[in-house]
Amino acid sequence: MTTETTTAWTKPHILSLETFAAPEYETLLETADSFREVLSRRTKKVPALQGQVVANLFFEPSTRTRSSFELAAKRLSADTLNFSGSSSSLAKGETIFDTAKTYMAMGANIMVIRHRQAGVPHTIAAEMDRLQTDVRILNAGDGQHEHPSQALLDLFTLYQWLSSSSPHQFLAGKKVALVGDILHSRVARSNLYSLTAMGATVHLAAPPTLLPKAFQGLLPESYQDQLICHWEIEPALAEADFIMTLRLQKERMSDHLLPSLREYHQRFGITRDRARLAKDHVKILHPGPVNRGVEISSDLMDDPECSLISQQVASGVAVRMALLYLIGTSS
Amino acid sequence: MTTETTTAWTKPHILSLETFAAPEYETLLETADSFREVLSRRTKKVPALQGQVVANLFFEPSTRTRSSFELAAKRLSADTLNFSGSSSSLAKGETIFDTAKTYMAMGANIMVIRHRQAGVPHTIAAEMDRLQTDVRILNAGDGQHEHPSQALLDLFTLYQWLSSSSPHQFLAGKKVALVGDILHSRVARSNLYSLTAMGATVHLAAPPTLLPKAFQGLLPESYQDQLICHWEIEPALAEADFIMTLRLQKERMSDHLLPSLREYHQRFGITRDRARLAKDHVKILHPGPVNRGVEISSDLMDDPECSLISQQVASGVAVRMALLYLIGTSS
Amino acid sequence: MTTETTTAWTKPHILSLETFAAPEYETLLETADSFREVLSRRTKKVPALQGQVVANLFFEPSTRTRSSFELAAKRLSADTLNFSGSSSSLAKGETIFDTAKTYMAMGANIMVIRHRQAGVPHTIAAEMDRLQTDVRILNAGDGQHEHPSQALLDLFTLYQWLSSSSPHQFLAGKKVALVGDILHSRVARSNLYSLTAMGATVHLAAPPTLLPKAFQGLLPESYQDQLICHWEIEPALAEADFIMTLRLQKERMSDHLLPSLREYHQRFGITRDRARLAKDHVKILHPGPVNRGVEISSDLMDDPECSLISQQVASGVAVRMALLYLIGTSS
Structure with missing residues (x-):
């Protein structure tokens, strides 16, 4: 085989x-x-x-x-x-x-x-x-x-979902919102490479403490126009095909990078209302384990129409x- | 097969x-x-x-x-x-x-x-x-x-031991003494269902703190006449075919339900003397791990003529x- | 087979x-x-x-x-x-x-x-x-x-290394230096039996606290002439074919049997200089895990010309x- x-x-x-x-x-x-x-x-x-x-x-x-x-x-x-x-x-x-x-x-x-x-x-x-x-x-x-295998399983999940006839540039024309602790996330780092390589445009959204200005410079220049940073979540979600959320480590609070989980959820958590900003039938991913009610609202996470977490x-x-x-x- | x-x-x-x-x-x-x-x-x-x-x-x-x-x-x-x-x-x-x-x-x-x-x-x-x-x-x-699999392995141990030709009501006419912390034991609860369903009469023995009056009401009414509660061990053991002992959790002492392991052994521990109250060739079971010298005296536990623990x-x-x-x- | x-x-x-x-x-x-x-x-x-x-x-x-x-x-x-x-x-x-x-x-x-x-x-x-x-x-x-399987894998490592045509007395005429915490080592004890049985002469080296005078009496008398104790490392290493080092347990320090790891290394650690006392192409063994820089100097341990540790x-x-x-x- x-x-x-x-x-x-x-x-x-x-x-x-x-x-x-x-x-x-x-x-x-x-x-x-x-x-x-x-x-x-x-x-x-x-x-x-x-x-x-x-x-x-x-x-x-x-x-x-x-x-x-x-x-x-x-x-x-x-x-x-x-x-x-x-x-x-x-x-x-x-x-x-x-x-x-x-x-x-x-x-x-x-x-x-x-x-x-x-x-x-x-x-x-x-x-x-x-x-x-x-x-x-x-x-x-x-x-x-x-965390290469995580980013590759994310990519494969999108590939399966889209039922593309060929993997070649199968994400061309797709917008992916990547939301959360970009700065500290090995999952985010691997995903940026794989998503842009397959043609997606990636919109990153996080508070400035978790997405410093310097971050964009880390990617190869050829991909820079596929990568847009936001300090508010709304423009990232607008018309997105996929929303990829990242796990929030609780130590970010003790590091004073975030005031509280509750405030994080209020500003960057994915809720049903926020998901409506994206394309109809937008799909949500998370590498797991999820802090329910923090990165994603609990009902959205359990809705098989929205969540691709089990598929991941x-x-x-x-x-x-x-x-x-x-x-x-x-x- | x-x-x-x-x-x-x-x-x-x-x-x-x-x-x-x-x-x-x-x-x-x-x-x-x-x-x-x-x-x-x-x-x-x-x-x-x-x-x-x-x-x-x-x-x-x-x-x-x-x-x-x-x-x-x-x-x-x-x-x-x-x-x-x-x-x-x-x-x-x-x-x-x-x-x-x-x-x-x-x-x-x-x-x-x-x-x-x-x-x-x-x-x-x-x-x-x-x-x-x-x-x-x-x-x-x-x-x-x-703890269904434990009760079923107990049942299978009795079935093997009796070499019954058929499992149908194979415990009819048999008396099983069930001794120990009935109240808190998931093993006891599962055993009550399986033993009575197979026709046995089950005599429970424990101090009142571990066998409250209300307990008998928990079983289906049809089995009630197969279930007799005792606050002394002797009537439970009398003429018993099998003695099933339960593991005593040490936290029962800190919960003030029992004065000490020693006193428990004196009143409810299975010793060679007590085993003589039962039928000749009575067999003793325990779900393990045994607190030696508490639920069963050590010599009895190691006597292959009495103990079915390895078979369990x-x-x-x-x-x-x-x-x-x-x-x-x-x- | x-x-x-x-x-x-x-x-x-x-x-x-x-x-x-x-x-x-x-x-x-x-x-x-x-x-x-x-x-x-x-x-x-x-x-x-x-x-x-x-x-x-x-x-x-x-x-x-x-x-x-x-x-x-x-x-x-x-x-x-x-x-x-x-x-x-x-x-x-x-x-x-x-x-x-x-x-x-x-x-x-x-x-x-x-x-x-x-x-x-x-x-x-x-x-x-x-x-x-x-x-x-x-x-x-x-x-x-x-620790029989450890001593036997040591023995097999020597056997493989020497490419002997037969295992019979394959270590006859060979000198093995056994260095370290002889007294407390189950590995040493098993090795003494196997090495002498295969014909080797074993030179033990350790400070007196880890190699008491009485130690030699523990082996069968027939092997006594194959076993020589030293409280200095140099005579043990001289013209040795193999150097077997033992792991030093850190609790020996708290037991006041050794002043410090550093002093142990200075007196009994195997370094390139000390290895030169032995035969050309001497091979060094250690049961692992090695305290680098204590029993063996780090460079020697990583030198495939000297170390048989991976082979072990x-x-x-x-x-x-x-x-x-x-x-x-x-x-």
């Missing part, structure tokens, strides 16, 4: 979407599509990674993302090993590198790595390459840097199968 | 034994019997749930019950995902519903749910039905309400295989 | 190397060798333990050793169950015996046990035998007593597959 598309895959690691090019997004979407089909069968397993070991190294704990990767790996018939920071030997004075090398030496073929600190997956990948191993690294979220979770397994498959079978 | 018996299975979820009828108990016992046979083979696996996902959502942690369900699922060739409250995103403000919906969207076919609060598995099951999903819910213990644990895997099989293959 | 060698295997449990004889070491090394070959294939699984259950009972938590056993079991196609002390019902007043009996009753075929207290795996094994079960026990580290981890999976295979298939 998916043999034609994957012959082109050249990235041994999935670290960041900053360096993803259009053909890579397209291959990924097509591969995920074929796994989506597998997942609709009664027997949802394929032998693609049989005998391979996927180690989930979650130095920052996460039940949801870890379960999604674990299930994706199992459905590819890989064996899985779970490591979580709390039960780790890090307390014993071992470095992160040493932990990664230990799992490498045990025979892990792919390491899925989440870490509180930006850049950790990159440095581990560089070390694996320097040691001339075949170990593949997949960034499952590093600090405030990137389902897409997550297909997209992660595709990622593991692409890096696990490329040479 | 077991194809004849299971055509009749109509319960999509296992939430409570209150609504179980005799044919359901009988189907369950027969199905568990056939899995008991599988477990005696060298290769103890069957492909019944291949490709299906069993998610163990233990909002209240439990190694023993979770391991038993996990092993049952693996022996049916299902893939398993484990979630435990402590490592959860609940701390992040997600509701229990949202967690369940996340695992549903990932593709879980069966969710085994334990929660400190009574009714959580029911409300999740109702939500799954409302959303018209095929997800099955299995209550692995909810607050002080019910073994029955647990067979009964849970049967439950997962019945709800996982019914349509 | 490996059918010829294993016909001779008679040990149902792996509890200690004190009672290992030369033929057992040789069978183990040959069996591990054949699994090493399996691990070099694309599909690294064999069906040897299909349908069997390996329960990892880690009363003392360890990510690294537990992952190694888990992977070894999965590659033999066994099902695995993980239990860790922290999430246990031990807090509920259950004894260790009761936990082991619970996993036995669930159907565990092999229990891999780690416990803070010396002797726990032995007493559980004795109980399993007394109960006439077929359950096999594998000691994964008990207090300061033994890789050997761990092959050796544990061999151990599980030998005890899981012997009758």
Whole structure:
């Protein structure tokens, strides 16, 4: 399966979407599509990674993302090993590198790595390459840097929803509102790359503390005209095709970047009234877990006419199968 | 295998034994019997749930019950995902519903749910039905309400022990003493339904603080004459065929419902002397883990002539295989 | 596979190397060798333990050793169950015996046990035998007593490195320096048995607080001339073929057995200068996790010309597959 598309895959690691090019997004979407089909069968397993070991190294704990990767790996018939920071030997004075090398030496073929600190997956990948191993690294979220698999599952959710006949520039002419804690969000950062690469215009909305003026300069210049910043939510939502909300970390309050969750909801929360500013049948996304009544009003979140949140979770397994498959079978 | 018996299975979820009828108990016992046979083979696996996902959502942690369900699922060739409250995103403000919906969207076919609060598995099951999903819910213990799989494994242990030729009313004429913290025990509540439904007469024994007068009124009237309450242990044990002891939670002491573990043992602990009040060859059960020297004297617990505790644990895997099989293959 | 060698295997449990004889070491090394070959294939699984259950009972938590056993079991196609002390019902007043009996009753075929207290795996094994079960026990580290699988993976690492044509007395004429906290190390204790049994001369080096005079008397007299104690590191390293370092537990400082990590490193840490005292191309081992800059200087640890640490981890999976295979298939 998916043999034609994957012959082109050249990235041994999935670290960041900053360096993803259009053909890579397209291959990924097509591969995920074929796994989506597998997942609709009664027997949802394929032998693609049989005998391979996927180690989930979650130095920052996460039940949801870890379960999604674990299930994706199992459905590819890989064996899985779970490591979580709390039960780790890090307390014993071992470095992160040493932990990664230990799992490498045990025979892990792919390491899925989440870490509180930006850049950790990159440095581990560089070390694996320097040691001339075949170990593949997949960034499952590093600090405030990137969270590629989340942005790719968001993209795949939009792709599925639009039932596009081809992934090529499938978001051209679409307006996506991206609302929330842009500054600190690794999800936002990865999404900016993927959404603009697929042709969307992205309107960002957040209070100035969470969306500083300097932010726009971070994207490649070629994408700058696809990216518009707002400090009010209304212009971002106006005529939007999709609203992507970001999770608000409660520590933003103690950091004095926001006065209160209530005030945030009043100014930037997505409610039924605000959703009416967007196009009819606008769809709302959220990477989860949602703070109900903060980023989104509770009724809107539970309305299957509006929310694509469950579809995002389902897409997550297909997209992660595709990622593991692409890096696990490329040479 | 077991194809004849299971055509009749109509319960999509296992939430409570209150609504179980005799044919359901009988189907369950027969199905568990056939899995008991599988477990005696060298290769103890069957492909019944291949490709299906069993998610163990233990909002209240439990190694023993979770391991038993996990092993049952693996022996049916299902893939398993484990979630435990402590490592959860609940701390992040997600509701229990949202967690369940996340695992549903990932593709879980069966969710085994334990929660400190009574009714959580029911409300999740109702939500799954409302959303018209095929997800099955299995209550692995909810607050002080019910613990169906424990009562069913107890029942299966008695069934095996008696080598009855048919499960139909196989406990008719048998006296079961149920001793301990009846009031707060979800195990007791489930057992009262199953034991009386199979024809047993159940004698309950506990101090008045743990067995209030009002308790007897909770059972359906048709069973009332099979249920006798005692505030002393001796009449409950007299001529009993089986003694089922309940685990004493240490918080009962801080709640001032009991003076001390020692006094509890003196008045209600099962010792060799007390066991002599019962029928010759009386068998003792306990859901585990046992507080040695509190509910049962240590020597009695270790005496294979008296104790069925190991058989209960073994029955647990067979009964849970049967439950997962019945709800996982019914349509 | 490996059918010829294993016909001779008679040990149902792996509890200690004190009672290992030369033929057992040789069978183990040959069996591990054949699994090493399996691990070099694309599909690294064999069906040897299909349908069997390996329960990892880690009363003392360890990510690294537990992952190694888990992977070894999965590659033999066994099902695995993980239990860790922290999430246990031990807090509920259950004894260790009761936990082991619970996993036995669930159907565990092999229990891999780690416990803070010396002797726990032995007493559980004795109980399993007394109960006439077929359950096999594998000691994964008990207090300061033994850690057989670690010493055997060390031995296998040396065997692989030397590419000996036969395991028989393959360390004859070799000098091994064993440096560090000999007194408290279960790894050291197991290594002394295995290294001397294979013919090596072992030079121990540690400060007197960690290597008391009485220590030498613990080994069987027949090995005494293969064992030389030093309170300075230089004579131990001189002309050594291998340097095995031990992990320094930080609690040794609070126990007032060592002044500081820095002083320990100055007197007993392996640096490039010190390594020059040994033979050219000396190889350094460490059971991990390493306190970088304490037991070994960081540059030396990362130098693939000097360090066998990664090979040790890789050997761990092959050796544990061999151990599980030998005890899981012997009758």
